[in-house]
Amino acid sequence: MTRCDVVIRGGTVFDGAGSAPRVADVGVTDGKVVAIGEGLPDGVRTIEAAGKWVMPGMLDVHTHYDAEVLGSPGLGESVRHGVTTVVFGNCSLSTVYADAEDCADMFARVEALPWDAVNAAVKEHKDWDDPKSYAASLAGRPLGANVAALLGHSDIRVAVMGLERAVDGNVEPTAAELDRMRHMLIDALDAGFVGLSTIRSSFSKLEGKRYPTRQLPSTYASWREYAALNEILRQRNRVHQSTPTLTSRLEMARYFAQSAGRFRRPLKTTLIAAADVKADRTTARAAVAAAWLSNKLGGARFRWQHLPVPFEVYADGVDLVVFEEFGSGVAALNIRDVMRRSELLADEGYRRRFRKDLGKRFGPRVWHRNLYDAEIVGCPDAAVIGKSFGQVADERGIHPADALLDLTVAHGSALRWRTVIANDRDDVLDRLQLSPQVQVGFADSGAHLRNMAFYNFGLRLLERVHQRGFMPIEQAVHRLTGELADWYGLDAGQLREGARADITVIDPAGFDGSSAAYAEAPMPGIDVRRMVNRNDRAVAATLVNGHLLYEYGKFAKGFGTDLHAGTFLRAR
Incomplete structure (x- = not known):
């Protein structure tokens, strides 16, 4: 046969249809697969694939x-x-x-x-x-x-x-x-x-x-x-x-x-x-x-x-789509100006609504809202890195929601945290x-x-x-x-x-x-x-x-x- 542009040599070949794999060479010319078999001559470019999966x-x-x-x-x-x-x-x-x-x-x-x-x-x-x-x-x-x-x-x-x-x-x-x-x-x-x-x-x-x-x-x-x-x-x-x-x-x-x-x-x-x-x-x-x-x-x-x-997600402050699923979260995300958002997050009336929203354990939702299951991975305050908001709250004698809001007000998007939703x-x-x-x-x-x-x-x-x-x-x-x-x-x-x-x-x-x-x-x-x-x-x-x-x-x-x-x- 004519020399192929590319030959993938000796791999375990999967056809994508669910058939059992086989060890073979794959020849490619002009953008098409032209041969699948054993003993193909080297191509213009040959890829050694022994022990690898070709799919x-x-x-x-x-x-x-x-x-x-x-x-x-x-x-x-x-x-x-x-x-x-x-x-x-x-x-x-x-x-x-x-x-x-x-x-x-x-x-x-x-x-x-x-x-x-x-x-x-x-x-x-x-x-x-x-x-x-x-x-x-x-x-x-x-x-x-x-x-x-x-x-x-x-x-x-x-x-x-x-x-x-x-x-x-x-x-x-x-x-x-x-x-x-x-x-x-x-x-x-x-x-x-x-x-x-x-x-x-x-x-x-x-x-x-x-x-x-x-x-x-x-x-x-x-x-x-x-x-x-x-x-x-x-x-x-x-x-x-x-x-x-x-x-x-x-x-x-x-x-x-x-x-x-x-x-x-x-x-x-x-x-x-x-x-x-x-x-x-x-x-x-x-x-x-x-x-x-x-x-x-x-x-x-x-x-x-x-x-x-x-389904692991990360957030900078409160910038995360799951906050869209409850009213106080939407209120924060609706404010795009950093200073105005911080003022809202610091307001005690807002915090009462936020704590209430996070505390709801019944009804349809995507985010578990468990701040003991939310690890801080980046923050100018190095003492909180590696801890959950729940742990920080316990140390400070406050509600976990206040720990999240306090750190967000203090550090904005420099506060980075992660959780697994599903x-x-x-x-x-x-x-x-x-x-x-x-x-x-x-x-x-x-x-x-x-x-x-x-x-x-x-x-x-x-x-x-x-x-x-x-x-x-x-x-x-x-x-x-x-x-x-x-x-x-x-x-x-x-x-x-x-x-x-x-x-x-x-x-x-x-x-x-x-x-x-x-x-x-x-x-x-x-x-x-x-x-x-x-x-x-x-x-x-x-x-x-x-x-x-x-x-x-x-x-x-x-x-x-x-x-x-x-x-x-x-x-x-």
């Missing part, structure tokens, strides 16, 4: 890279972890139609991104005016990973109605405006978008100077508006992704009803999130059971998104990852830059499986690759002759437990040190479209600047 590149289906991809198209934090395809446009947020200021107002607070960075990225780089030209613009950039997109409902609602009307609960779109939104969605699906994203969560607040206390536009829509758009998705077999108000059973019933397909074509629906929430240990079991009933009895095509690692029990994590009612996702890559880092969620799942053995490795690979690609209708997730050469080579010798360690790194193009996870010994190589982009901590020359590897993947 399709992983998919990350819940990201918010919409702004980052414009200025830093390599998406290196995903590529370095073996991810070769990302999906953005989640949670009703995309940058297809809305102008730069509207995009910044919508993305900044709910996704904890710098307002100026989002505004500048869209303003500087926007050279499209519809989904087709948006897809072409992305495909023409020096992408590292492949990208696929959902169309954000908040995006089209603002473009049609204007921001003021779109976030007014007393205003519904006119028939002409709803028809325009429908045609925007049709144009996006024609351009290859995988579907539509919406949001109902009350956590989702706007940033900016105009309407900083309002929620995202999608939350103000009626179910009649959703149904009109969902019917298009159902006809085209595309995806509805959403962030629900998990505390409302009626809301959840509506999602299940929309997905149902006993007497019609089902609607592919994926929601965040199936999680073993510390605040309510019944959540995970109830979520999986409800999804099973919906799929089995209602003929739905429903999946929960699931993060396969402990997924802290291995046996429950195992069961969730084995459930066909969930799909592996919800990494929120590209968002919450100072709050969490799950860019390497796939590696951490593989490491857990390797160490705990609760499912076969080939099944874990399938869950991270072929299963997601098939569900979203993307040309990805397979390692077979004729397939795209999007390949990850994993070195299991690098599974040393360091993948969960805290780390920070500068974010390209933005004056922010974002949280990351790094284990450069676990990924031996990442190839996208046959291009070798990354090896053991080093990126290829021209990565993200001149090297065009990834492309815009159109949904089938």
Whole structure:
């Protein structure tokens, strides 16, 4: 045979479909897998993979890279972890139609991104005016990973109605405006978008100077508006992704009803999130059971998104999205000026409300609000580092809530602390990852830059499986690759002759437990040190479209600047 561009020699090959692995060579030419077998001659480039796993590149289906991809198209934090395809446009947020200021107002607070960075990225780089030209613009950039997109409902609602009307609960779109939104969605699906994203969560607040206390536009829509758009998705077999108000059973019933397909074509629906929430240990079991009933009895095509690692979050002072779930927390986050916020936090009347909110132990919630389970990891007062707010309170003879507020008033964002909100029990994590009612996702890559880092969620799942053995490795690979690609209708997730050469080579010798360690790194193009996870010994190589982009901590020359590897993947 003709000499291949790349030969991956002697690795344990997983096809992404769940088949048993085999030891073989993989040959790549012109961006395609052209041979899988033994004894292939050396390629122009040969990668020695004996003792390593050769698998399709992983998919990350819940990201918010919409702004980052414009200025830093390599998406290196995903590529370095073996991810070769990302999906953005989640949670009703995309940058297809809305102008730069509207995009910044919508993305900044709910996704904890710098307002100026989002505004500048869209303003500087926007050279499209519809989904087709948006897809072409992305495909023409020096992408590292492949990208696929959902169309954000908040995006089209603002473009049609204007921001003021779109976030007014007393205003519904006119028939002409709803028809325009429908045609925007049709144009996006024609351009290859995988579907539509919406949001109902009350956590989702706007940033900016105009309407900083309002929620995202999608939350103000009626179910009649959703149904009109969902019917298009159902006809085209595309995806509805959403962030629900998990505390409302009626809301959840509506999602299940929309997905149902006993007497019609089902609607592919994926929601965040199936999680073993510390605040309510019944959540995970109830979520999986409800999804099973919906799929089995209602003929739905429903999946929960699931993060396969402990849900550990960090906060600077009170800047953390979970404070949006109770009134006094919202009041603090609504004040963006540091001095004015400190005045509020110091007020005794406010503190009474804050203590009462944190003391509530019943009712639906995400955060456990246990300040004995919140460790201080950074503070100018070195004496409190390594202690919980509860411990500090005991030492000072005050309420734990006052310890948090005192330290925040004194040190502002220099006070840094951490807690685990969900997924802290291995046996429950195992069961969730084995459930066909969930799909592996919800990494929120590209968002919450100072709050969490799950860019390497796939590696951490593989490491857990390797160490705990609760499912076969080939099944874990399938869950991270072929299963997601098939569900979203993307040309990805397979390692077979004729397939795209999007390949990850994993070195299991690098599974040393360091993948969960805290780390920070500068974010390209933005004056922010974002949280990351790094284990450069676990990924031996990442190839996208046959291009070798990354090896053991080093990126290829021209990565993200001149090297065009990834492309815009159109949904089938």
